[in-house]
Amino acid sequence: MAKKKEATVEERLRALYNLQLVDSRIDEIRNVRGELPLEVRDLEDEVAGMNTRYEKLDDSLEVIKNDISSKKNLIEEAKALIKKYNEQQKNVRNNREFNSISKEIEFQELEIELAEKNINEYKVQIEQKKEVISQTKERLKERQTHLKHKKSELDDILAETEKEEQALIKKSEDFKKSIEERLVAAYTRIRKNVKNGLAVVPIERGASGGSFFTIPPQVQMEIASRKKIITDEHSGRILVDAALADEERTKMEKLFSKL
Known part of the structure; x- marks a missing residue:
């Protein structure tokens, strides 16, 4: 040979x-592609993070709504107890029993007062969270639109150049083999x-x-x-x-x- x-x-x-x-x-x-692939990746990460935040905000809103329901149930239970204690007071045998039931009624009234205060606080929190959710949703929509545009831009560039780039990479390897x-x-x-x-x-x-x-x-x-x-x-x-x-x-x- x-x-x-x-x-x-x-x-x-x-x-x-x-x-x-x-x-x-x-x-x-x-x-020509420049920083576009990195920009798309960063936008994807940002959108994913905002989606997670949006979901957490939505979940926390449900938690507050459930807390309000619990407080409303507590108020109804306290009202039922007050009604029951008022009936019991009608049949007391002495002042000691009367005072004891009065304390129970007072306690339930305080429970109602506190629960109503909590409900009002929760309602304020709901309005605040709704505002944040609205802003997050708007921002998320804007970033998703921007991401879609950048992805489309990158896809167009890739479609135009990918075939040529792959052919050139092969040609580069061929030249290297000859040296x-x-x-x-x-x-x-x-x-x-x-x-x-x-x-x-x-x-x-x-x-x-x-x-x-x-x-x-x-x-x-x-x-x-x-x-x-x-x-x-x-x-x-x-x-x-x-x-x-x-x-x-x-x-x-x-x-x-x-x-």
Whole structure:
């Protein structure tokens, strides 16, 4: 079996620059989405939290209504006892029994007074909670509408870009397979550490792309010879000559237009 021919430095540079162009295109697509996925997730969490709060408020309203019912039952029971004690007073045999029953009546009257006070307090609480529930419901409806709009916006962007993004991710993996692992590792490391994820840049007006540091003429000639892989001493980026970059950019633009 014939040994696979080792790629030349120029072929490696072209493959690295093509990989950069593909990854930059993926970055552009993701930048279009921007913070939208996170915004949608945050809105979903907010809506879920508001739903839980709304349910708790509704439950607490039911608890207060049940408390009012209990107090009303207590009042009816106290009234029934007062009626019973009034009847008993008619048949007392001495002052001691009369006074004892009077105390019971007084106690039940106090129970009624306290229960009525509690009911009035509960009614105030109900009005307050109804106001909070109304505000929460209105706010929830507004956030749900906003979430629906943002989800629709995200879905539209995904529908437009997902197919292209997946094709580009596959193309990026294909390019990585054609480049030796150490170079891919270096490219990935540089890409993480530099602005805009640009690990491979062409020389523009005597400086590396996106940099103001001039590259000495001798180094520029070495880069143009495509005999070895040279990195920018200031940014660490891999450098390619402008002619190679233009050729690969034209080629890759045709590929992108087909995706």
